[in-house]
Amino acid sequence: MSIASSKQIKREKLLDQGVQMLMNQGYHGTGLKKILDTVKIPKGSFYNYFASKEDFAAEAINHYIEPFILRLNSHLHDPQVDGLTALKRYYGELISELEQSGYQGGCLLGNLMGEIGNTSEVCRHALITTIARYSHLQETALARAQRDGSVRTDRSAKSMADLLFNSWQGALLRMKIEQSVEPLQDCIETLLEDYFLEKR
Template sequence: METRNIKFKKDKILDCGVQLLMEKGYHSSGLNEILGAAKIPKGSFYYYFDSKEQFAVEVIWHYIEPFITRLATELSVHQNDGLQALKSYYAGLINEVESTNFKGGCLLGNLIGEIGDTSEACRKALLDAISRYTNLQQEALLRGQNHGSVRTDRSAKSMADLLSNSWQGALLRMKVEQSIEPLNAVFKDLLDDYFKA
């Protein structure tokens, strides 16, 4: 019971961290803001995290997990056709982004731009999160190739990398354009066209 309670409290702090880092970034989020957002005393913060940098590392892991779970769920629903799993997954993301008025974008992309080359611990956490996410997309595309819905003259890995890179760029454009059109373009150009067999 105690372990579950500790995990619940830590997850609550990490949820606040995702929100705060998404809205303000790493450098503009001071420890007092983190403590205030999570409604915890300083001692509690240091019970869970050694430093602000370690907090950011765990926020990155915490942030990516629902996306991994969600994509894995789509893969289990569309077991054979990985392309359909990706289309269903990305259509859901586009709908959610539109409903939030284009706020936030992707925490990974935001942090890559802000601290990707200044914090080694965060750089490694970002690389790990991106790798896990891209590997799952690669698995989806490989399944699509085996199913016959995805082209086979390109490797599943190169297409998964292209999808991740294009999506991150589209999220940045979405924020400045205040439009889902860049996301729709990635969906249409890659999932509805370039990747198809």
């Protein structure tokens, strides 16, 4: 294995562990030493991978969203599925997984927006960029659904994608305190099965 590929593997391990700890303990509760000990990388080596803890958190934000983007993309690229159905299936999977996990974690983006969104410029920029990428994919799904006539056209696909993201984040917070997926189900049913639909 080359030095470059070995370094990349260790970097990925750091990010995997970082995402998990940021989800469970938050930015301020996540210590670099604990991450490094878990991944078995010497403390002094951290700065071979990341410039600072802020830079690490910003990279973790990007790392966190990738599986969600890949999953939604897989639904959108299914030729048998329209844009609205792709979103319904995607969110149905997320709701099922959150229920199985005991309502733990929520969304790293929402967690960090609340904790450090206005105190770390590096992380704020990473959050803005990541949310834009994620929302754009949902906008693509809604625009496709508008073209096939299933979603209303008096509102832009972008405005509906933004509403979907914002509503989902709020529903995740209620999920945590209520220990129930009902807020998530209500969010998706209200938007994807009613408000966004083209009225016949």
